[in-house]
Amino acid sequence: MFKTIKNDLPASIVVFFVALPLCLGIALASGAPLFSGLIAGIIGGIVVGGLSGSKIGVSGPAAGLAAIVLTAIGTLGGYENFLVAVVLGGLIQLLFGFLKAGIIGYYFPSSVIKGMLTGIGIIIILKQIPHFFGYDAEPEGADSFFSSSSENTFSTILNITDNITVGSMIVGFIALAILILWDKVLTKKAKIFQLIQGPLVAVVVGIIFFSLTQSNDTLAIAGTHLVSVPVPEDTSSFLAQFSFPNFSVIFNPDVWIVAFTIALVASLETLLCVEATDRLDPHKNVTPTNRELLAQGTGNILSGLIGGLPITQVIVRSSANIQSGGVSKLSAIIHGILLLISVILIPRLLNMIPLSVLAAILLIVGYKLAKPKLFKQMYDLGWKQSIPFTVTVLGIVFIDLLWGIGLGLAVGIVVILLKSYQNSHFLHIEDKSNGKHKIKMTLAEEVTFFNKGAILKELDSLPKDTHLELNLLKTRYLDNDIIEILEDFAFKARERNIDIKLVSKRGVVENPTSFIQFFNERPKSSLSLN
Template identity: 35%
Template structure:
């Protein structure tokens, strides 16, 4: 037996098994995300599943992250819903295609690693805000009601504020009670499965179990609940934008929407790819620029078909890794299974209660709010906690783009402060004729006058001890000034003591930064 074929055969078996697990995870989530994104209800199932198919069949083989799985993502629901509300569903494909084109250009220009240079606090604040908005809107859907904030200014806050009313409807009103019971059944199964499931069965997707149980309960008791509408030919709901739709390209807002989509989708995809690298030891590490190109190609195709945008999705990716995937084949096959299901068994989808899919997203939204992360951040770095809080508040109170921009402003202000803040303390001892200068922060040309003034306060003839331990950075201007002052001070009869090791380390860091910036 050829020894080279055995590992391939074993990888194939692992990949096939993992692809089935991911297929079962992706099926309910793709439809639920489409409904939550504001896609017209009669097209939601087709649009969500078409994006998942593209994520598997197209992005899977091209991906720079071998085990990452792409498809419609909960993290984009709020943004997509805002686009549909403002520009109409017919324009969504144009926005998605613009975002994909920007991603391809960014990947070709090797900007993949740049998208990773986003504060984790900002990303987690964004996801937490999205999670609250998904929870608030889908809770109303879970009782077969329309979210009251739909189409209104501050709609997310309205949905959140009126949650008690949804609870009352689900408990007290007969027309809403069956859906509420179905939703409660689904979310209970999903929430308890990870804890109560036998170890051998934990790879069975909780979301699928919740939806199947809710569907069977609705059928067995003949409950009057809204179900997923499905067209006769499922993929006919995905169509290219018409020539009339292309007039939207004249709107600057559409281009800005595509740019914001590219930024958020890229950041989410590359962060997911980084998480995938930390979870697996079998495949090569992520090629970030290649991953950007793959995501961009996928989104261009999604735009042409006028379906949801795609990103790398952490739920599906982690399921893929945990199920034992070894190569890109698993992501490709999961898309193939979805396509076969759509072609052969589409009418099964008409049995699924919408409340069950909403319940899955209620749970997903709650899981996006990582309170432990926020608590740890508050203990470790108050400024980063502020970035988290401002981003979260902006996303919930205004919209996704505003929240991201506010978070970036706080992050930028923190960066400017870090690279411009320099505390200089001078302690003189006249009895011993010694002076100690303590530096804390970044010595840049912006603070050179303060640095120079502090050194000039040291009398001639003193022993000057320059303490660099608290210094994080020193630029050429400040170093030149320090060296010139030191020569003049020693020429006047004094002595200068510098920690050369620390100075050498600072310049090694500076050289490393320069090398990695090119």
Template identity: 45%
Template sequence: MRKHLDYYTRYLNNDIPAGVVVFLVALPLCLGIAVASGAPPFSGVIAGIVGGLVVSVVSGSQLSVSGPAAGLTVIVAAAVEKFGVGGAVLAVALSGLFQIGMGYARAGVIGAYFPSAVIKGMLAAIGLILIVKQLPHAIGYDVEADSDPSFLENGANGTFSFVWSSLNSISPGSTIVALVSLAILLLWDTDRIRGNRILALVPGPLVAVVFGILFNLAAQAVAPFFAISPQHLVTLPQIFGPLQFAGQIHLPDFRLLTDYHLYVTAATLALVGSLETLLSLEAVDKLDPLKRTAPTNQELKAQGVGNFVSGMMGGLPITAVIVRSSASINAGAHTKVACIVHGVLLLLSVMFLASVLNMIPLACLAAVLLLTGFKLAKPKLVAEQFEKGFEQFAPFAVTIAAILLTDLLKGMAIGMAVGLFFVLRTNYHSAFTLTRDGNHYLLRLQKDVSFLNKAPLRNILEEIEGDSFVVIDGTRATFIDRDIMETLEDFMKAASDNNIRVILKDLPRVEKTAALAVVA
């Protein structure tokens, strides 16, 4: 015990400042992701607190930082719309139980069974959905205007009328804040800022949030036309102290436990959240300057505990998040103390600074998420997948289209089916080769040869002409299906009719009677 304590206290001078940096990065993301999910902002902060104070303690990773993830907003938003916030957080709690079961079932290897093209397609689709969903917040668009039926009337005139009326529903203040916030975030992502010792310590999202608050305060005092209305600001409950914090915790709606659709949502959250966690964990291990490797099965258990606690407290789902983890590593973190510090600061901020947080324009958070969505679906990613060839690009593109046209779970299933098709097709064509030199043939079986290859094998055997000498080599084959062996036996039985001589190499399963009949 003393040894572990010494290990964590040794790096406090690195971990505490890193925890402060992660807190500054995480706070606007927690609020923004909650808004994007259609849940109360308080739910996002709860998830961040649990990620810092619960998951980090149970996790075997020293540098992974967990919290609400943009990749799950689509699922959560659909759950909130279908079951309400109480049902959505119940699904989060159930997903945690599923993840704990996955950890004990040693399912930490599941990430390896999903083609990278499908996973990248899923993330790109989520990025596109984020962009579309955050645009109304970025321009301060009043939701009530969505119900305006004028665009359905009078053909093109109705359409132009709707567009013109929409302009009246846009908040100029929110639009300015969103554009300037985007500019700040892009500037902070340049080498000039990263290379500056002082500015590099200040997270871009924090600068954008501070600008949004100051702009709105100035507009209210000097130019009310540009002031942002209260419905376009963060809305956290007014809390001061632990007792009021506890009073804001909303329990899940347990009446929905009999609805099987809820379990489908929970399983989807568990699967997608686990994939995102395992991918982030792999990236964090590569970034770790001490080259430590985190146990994947323990990480699934830790995420499961965190999601169960978060859901029971009314919080959003949690995953390991590479953005926060990399920010922690870049700030000099050495142990999980940095993540715990960020969780403590999130807890204190929501307890004692709610009035300040409620001054943040939603347009600032929308700008953060717009940039996040762009990074997930950037054109460079599409170009890279295209350059890898049709077999990589097709599953990627189909996954994006399927998710946009259906939902995340169905889209992933369709993308997996397409990916599996290309795997089978590749195996279908590369299972064997036939080489000819005059009237000599070499039929070489490669790796696994299954019943799926029976039809092309028959076709290739028909190409062998009479009065030939054939060597059938199974040296490189690790598995040969019985159907393939029967096809070879049938060929050998008929070979003598065409004066074809056959020699077998490492094919012990071929019936000896068939072999003796044709081998000279």
């Protein structure tokens, strides 16, 4: 693992600077102590990163759970009671892993996965634009575009012009220029620019800018526009930031409901992120999903025990890791260690980083996830790919992550049903011979109740005085619903002077009186014709 440290160390620094404000912002958006987000980020990096089978996935507190956490803290009567649900949720995730539920992630279409990545990229960009200009009305990491409060993502963007902080905006543009120059030019010029990453340089420049402009009324950056890490005065005040679960409420049914909700949502979000990061991985590693659930469950148990937020694998950090050249899990582990060291040793230095600099870093991450050429690629693949993709993107941007994925999956299922409806059979019509139409209907390899409508329509539209050859030689699976349709058609055929020739692996029959009798005289929910 340490052979790849030359790639993983620079990547871990980038992930650290991406994760730090997100940990704090998600805690703020969740109504939890700020330190709880840092705890989750540290455990997500060191513990989950070490146990996971993913080489490039990075875990930590997730914005997708912020609304659930915010509601649950109030419902359960306090943060210590909520931590019991986090611990139980981790235990349920362990059970999911042992039951091998990780396979669920493979049943999501690639169009939905790509839509998820693109939607998250758009959200990152839109949410960082206000921070980039020094307008920090909405907490970093908040996930709702529409809210009952006075500010939401759209209103915040519209209000930028009246709330620009000149110093934040200038250093934001400087940081963005450094990142683009580093990525497009300097890294191709010399190896030194590959070892020293652009985001690190941008952060250092941001700290220097803040220090030099404090006395300038125009360019000075106020504390509200800087990173805000809790600063302990001594060991006892540092330890006082940890919270511990109140296990006396473990028999409260509401605690178990919240625990199951956390386990289900966190597992689903993790599995989707695993699928997405594996697709982004240039080395095409495949993450063992059941092991990932076990790692996430262990992380959530530990996080809950010491006061941390629920943990999932997070696509923003994972994609930043990939784009920064991370190769092995060492990058995720080091990023967790950096979080731990920073909150212990240099919290005051971290609190000198302008949020606009971190916004510039995330703008680049968001753009790489939602490149315009991807929209053209999906359009060129046809409506069967572009519609689920578009619905997923819009659902994520305008509602939230899980709604967007759910809507995209629903549309993907409808597309499958439509294609199944269309491809249930092949119909070949010959010219009239001896006064009768010759029609050959070949059924597909698998024919289920989804195909009832298409087959029934074709059979009902057959004209009188027709010779129908019904070919089942390629059919391996025939649903009982289809057998019943054929049974009813056999009766109607006699009234319409339609001859039926049934061709299957069980033999050839002219004008069968009963299809059910032909198939062993026993109705089934389905029939294998192998």
